[in-house]
Amino acid sequence: QSSAMMELLQLVCDVVLELDSNLRFTEHVPKFVAMLTLNPMRCIKGLPLKDFIPSADDRDIFETHLTEGLSTNSQNSMGSRPQALHTTFRDSMGNNIRVEIFYVTFEDLDLTQRAFVGVREFTDQPIADLKLFEKRRSARGRRSRLQSLGTQPAIVPTPLAPAGGGAAGGGTPSA
Numbered sequence: 001q002s003s004a005m006m007e008l009l010q011l012v013c014d015v016v017l018e019l020d021s022n023l024r025f026t027e028h029v030p031k032f033v034a035m036l037t038l039n040p041m042r043c044i045k046g047l048p049l050k051d052f053i054p055s056a057d058d059r060d061i062f063e064t065h066l067t068e069g070l071s072t073n074s075q076n077s078m079g080s081r082p083q084a085l086h087t088t089f090r091d092s093m094g095n096n097i098r099v100e101i102f103y104v105t106f107e108d109l110d111l112t113q114r115a116f117v118g119v120r121e122f123t124d125q126p127i128a129d130l131k132l133f134e135k136r137r138s139a140r141g142r143r144s145r146l147q148s149l150g151t152q153p154a155i156v157p158t159p160l161a162p163a164g165g166g167a168a169g170g171g172t173p174s175a
Contacts (some may be wrong), residue, residue, distance in 0.1 A: 037090060
């Protein structure tokens with residue numbers, strides 16, 4: 001069951017990791033190190049994941065959510081339901097990386113509480129940009145539907161200049 005959870009997270013996330021009951025990395029995760037542009041020689045095994053979350057509020061939210069999942073898991077043999085939250089990581093250059101965290105807690109074979117955590121980078125687009133995108137997409141869709149029906153959008157004819165290239169009298173335009 002846990003391998004299926006891990007595979008699903010790997011399908012939709014950039015990085016998947018496993019945390020112990022203290023929310024520390026159970027092993028070194030090179031993809032996570034690369035995501036945060038950390039020194040590739042730095043081993044993160046045993047480090048708390050919250051150390052990479054710069055905001056104290058976000059750290060508290062992260063810790064509360066996962067701790068609740070782990071305690072629910074210890075009381076319920078079926079494990080916890082998968083959950084998600086948004087947070088920010090800070091990379092080695094001081095840049096904030098907005099991420100979605102998907103996690104599920106479970107009890108390992110040795111009866112220790114664990115969590116699989118999937119991390120996916122995301123960016124938010126302002127609502128105004130999304131509305132503009134939707135307008136453009138709708139206009140393109142309307143044009144392609146009209147063309148597929150053999151109907152062309154109405155074209156307003158523009159008047160042509162009189163023959164002789166000039167004013168209405170047929171002479172050359174005055175300067």
